[in-house]
Amino acid sequence: MRILYLLVMIALGVTAAGTDVLAQQSLPDGFAGKFRGTLSASGGGVAGEFTVAISKTDGGFTVAWPPRISASFEPANRPGVFVSRERTQILEGNPVYWARIDNGSLVVYAAQVDELGGYRIDSFLYARANTGLDLVIRRLVTGAEPQISSGRLMRYGG
Amino acid sequence: MAAERRHIRSFFAAFAGLALLATAAGAAEPEATIADFFGTYIGNGRVAEDGEYRDIIVAIAPAHKGFSIYTSTVIRKGPVRAVPGVKWRAETQRFVKSSVPHLYEPMLRESMFAQRRSPNLLRGDTVAWASIRGHTLGVYAMDVLEDGHYELRVYERTLTDLGMDLRFTRYRDGIAIRRLEGILARADD
Numbered sequence: 001m002r003i004l005y006l007l008v009m010i011a012l013g014v015t016a017a018g019t020d021v022l023a024q025q026s027l028p029d030g031f032a033g034k035f036r037g038t039l040s041a042s043g044g045g046v047a048g049e050f051t052v053a054i055s056k057t058d059g060g061f062t063v064a065w066p067p068r069i070s071a072s073f074e075p076a077n078r079p080g081v082f083v084s085r086e087r088t089q090i091l092e093g094n095p096v097y098w099a100r101i102d103n104g105s106l107v108v109y110a111a112q113v114d115e116l117g118g119y120r121i122d123s124f125l126y127a128r129a130n131t132g133l134d135l136v137i138r139r140l141v142t143g144a145e146p147q148i149s150s151g152r153l154m155r156y157g158g
Numbered sequence: 159m160a161a162e163r164r165h166i167r168s169f170f171a172a173f174a175g176l177a178l179l180a181t182a183a184g185a186a187e188p189e190a191t192i193a194d195f196f197g198t199y200i201g202n203g204r205v206a207e208d209g210e211y212r213d214i215i216v217a218i219a220p221a222h223k224g225f226s227i228y229t230s231t232v233i234r235k236g237p238v239r240a241v242p243g244v245k246w247r248a249e250t251q252r253f254v255k256s257s258v259p260h261l262y263e264p265m266l267r268e269s270m271f272a273q274r275r276s277p278n279l280l281r282g283d284t285v286a287w288a289s290i291r292g293h294t295l296g297v298y299a300m301d302v303l304e305d306g307h308y309e310l311r312v313y314e315r316t317l318t319d320l321g322m323d324l325r326f327t328r329y330r331d332g333i334a335i336r337r338l339e340g341i342l343a344r345a346d347d
Contacts, residue, residue: 076280081306083280090300091258091287096279100306109308111279111300117261117289119298121310123332138332140310143291146332 025075027054027061030128031106035153039135045147046137052126052153054106063099063108065124071097071108104128118142131155190293190317192225199322203340210235214324214340216315218295224254224262227297251297253288262288293317307331320344 034053041047053064060074060082073082080101087094095112106126113119118141125136129152137149198217204210213232218225233245253262264286277283279302286299297313310329315322321344328336 076306078304078306085280088278088280089276090279090285091256091261091263091276093258098280098302098306102306107306109302109306111308113261113287115258115260116291117287117296117298118291119300119310121300121308121332123308140329140332142296143294146329146334148332 025079026059027056027106028101028104028128031126031133032056032061033155034157035132035155037132037135037151037153039137039149039151041147041149043145043147045139045149047149050135050151050153052124052133052135054126069095069110071110073097073099073108190290190295192290192295193220194293194317195225195295195315195322196220197321198345199342200345201321201324201340201342203324203338206337206339207335211237212338212340213239214342216322216324216342218315221252221265222254224252224265226250226252253297256287260289 031054034051036049036051039045039047039050051066053062055062057072057074060072062070062072064070071084071086073084075081076083076098082099082101084097086097088096090096090111090113093113093115095110097108097110099106099108101107104127108124108126109122110124111119111121120142121140123138125138127134127136132152132154134152135150137147139147139149141147195218198215200215203212203214205212211234213234215228215230217228219228220226228248228250230248231246232239233247234241235243252265254265255261256263277285279285279300282302282304284299284301286297288295288297290296294314294316297315299311301309303309307330312325312327312329314325316325318341320341322342324338324340324342326336326338327334
């Protein structure tokens with residue numbers, strides 16, 4: 001009897017773990033839509049109006065944000081990690097995008113090396129809020145202290 | 159009142175003049191070339207987070223189609239070197255000019271059978287490069303970790319009248335988690 005109980009518990013554990021992994025391989029509810037708001041910044045970070053459009057795709061999702069950046073993400077072979085498989089050669093000047101889902105938050109990354117060898121790496125942390133998304137942007141730029149911007153984005157456009 | 163306005167006008171005129179001079183001086187200052195860095199530099203530094211001491215030797219030399227940086231670091235907890243637990247690390251990095259102007263990439267030792275491919279951040283490769291901005295030689299190494307966080311290691315070596323200022327920062331997801339600053343003197347030939 002005790003062995004049967006153990007087997008049932010192990011099976012339940014495996015199922016729960018599998019569900020967690022599946023949940024991490026898709027965009028959680030609440031992120032798809034259009035959002036806009038005003039960001040305040042410290043240390044020269046991104047400030048002012050900010051809009052983002054997030055949509056689910058087959059097996060992944062797309063994120064579009066200013067100025068005219070759009071990246072499509074699909075699951076990497078690591079739980080909770082998504083990659084954009086478009087041009088990935090960062091040293092040839094191509095921006096590289098990837099994302100991860102962590103504790104129900106969505107983090108989108110954009111990294112680029114410019115023609116002078118300088119870098120710019122942005123991370124966009126989106127957390128679900130009652131009326132939209134809370135956003136924190138961390139920006140690393142060559143020769144400057146890390147910059148942080150934050151604000152609440154409200155859902156709009158249905 | 160009029161005198162006060164004249165004072166304010168002359169203050170702003172003087173300020174604008176100084177700003178113009180500073181801009182002109184900045185513009186006239188030529189950017190360093192890699193040859194300006196060739197030499198040996200000796201000095202010390204401290205880690206911001208735990209106050210550990212470092213004794214540092216940096217030697218930058220020309221190498222085939224690029225340059226090499228030798229770094230020797232003595233890691234010690236206190237001001238005295240000869241104590242149990244003292245550590246020493248030394249490494250040489252070699253960089254060659256890449257196909258992108260102003261950018262150096264690590265020299266790879268490859269077997270004649272290996273097929274060369276560009277490092278891919280999203281496949282777990284470390285991407286490293288070097289470049290010169292102003293009087294600073296920057297060496298950078300970036301990784302996207304297994305869990306999707308990123309790490310960037312920045313080594314900046316800036317030429318000074320004494321020799322070189324050294325600054326190392328390790329960033330994780332945009333936050334500095336380890337910083338080292340050092341001052342080095344150029345060794346006589």
